[in-house]
Amino acid sequence: MKIAQKTIRFLTIAVIAVITSTTFASEADRKDHPQKDGGQVNTQAEVKAYIKHHLKDSHDFTFFSYSTDSGERKHFGFSLPVIIWSSEGLVAFMSSEFHHNDDGHVIVEKKGLKFAKIHSQIYEIDKGATVVSFDEAHHATNAHKTLDFSITKSVVGILFAGLLMFLGFSRLAKQYKTREVPKGFGRVLEPLVIYVRDEIARPNIGEKKYKKFMSFLLTVFFFIWILNLLGLTPLGFNVTGQIAVTVCLALFTMVIYLTNGTRDFWAHTLWMPGVPYILRPILAIIELAGFILIKPFSLLVRLFANITAGHFVVMSLIALMVTLKEAFGPVASTGISLALALFIMVIEILVAFLQAFIFTMLSSLFIGMAVEEHEHH
């Protein structure tokens, strides 16, 4: 009951925060830059662009957008702080200053520098120029990327997932002080922790050494799982589909297994015993490449590609509603789209767990390889 009450309180606060910050976008927005089509997504190309836009990180948190009868585009959501390391040092402002523009037409001036947002990335415009000019491939020619430490939508998602994890599991931890067996939501979380320990860590790392890596494996498992699931909600997060996030996770795993490698591990990697001497350097190169490049790369790409593909497929299937309207009529296209999207959504829920599981499983497998004590003959 207590957990439910707290959740309700949290949600209320969140909703209030959202509502108070929503109206920012509509005020001065589209008077200067009216969109001709009212922001509607009707053609295949527009659908593709929309999906591509969604798959990228965003500097605003938009729940949904709509157009009024007068063609004014309204966005329901809230802006997030933009923090960038420019040539003049740290610059911070709210993303609302870009007025939801994403093609470099709105220019924000701070500290005498001009910034534009192009495809969800903040560019610093070179001195002297006033507008961004593009080449044929739509690359900015007179602007360069900045180091972007903004609290983007993904960062919000990461923080939100971290908060959920921390609240859920610290509560479970507290329960053990007074009772042997947890109750309420802890009863759901406990078997998951035991699952990670007994099915993932123990068999792969080994009974003796698994304890040291439990914190990392548990954190990563729940972090990825929660973010995968958040990605399936209408909040529209795509955190585990951000290559930067998966790179970070994979590098973390790599650092852990490289720093914990035993003498045996390095001996077998760099100077494989029982193999002709000529082959040993070649094997060493292969093994090193495997542990430093291939294994982390497979980890990061697998997670990134699965989640991105999942989002892409679900959004495309939802878009069938629009793209098939001409051919099948509104009812049939909606039906087809709903049925297929529902089907894929169910699979995606499975994939959300599966990818978290695979990432943790492979991480523990690699750690297990590194900490394994070989028997000497």
Added chain:
Amino acid sequence: METLLNDFSPGLFFMQLVILIILLFLMKKFAWKPILNSLEERETGIEDALKAAENARKEMQNLQADNDRLIKEARAERDAMMKEAREIKDSIISEAKEDAKEVTSALIEKAQASIQQEKQSALAEIKKSVAELSIGIAETVIKKELSNKKDQLELVEGILKDVTLN
């Protein structure tokens, strides 16, 4: 590959790294350590309890076996004692019988001997009294010197009547 690199945001990478490290630290301190420790404690507790139960069961079995053994021994001892007692009883009875036989036969012998003796002395006494009586009769007969034989016979008969053999 180029789009992948283009999409890679160093800023987001940095934010994720910082947040993940902080999250790892917080989760380790406030969640994973206490959770895993109490899970382990509980598991060892359960294991110990199971072991204790198993030990108790074995002990019970041992006790049961001991009891059975003791009962068996006691029963055997009782049987042996009973047998011994019976033997002792039998031997006592037979001994007593023998003793009694000896005693009775001795008594009988003694009695017979004394009877014999009594008989001898009685006979001797009879002989003596018969001799005395015959002497007396002879005396009287001689003393009286009866005229006729008839009187003499009557006298002898009369005397004999008086002297009924004791």
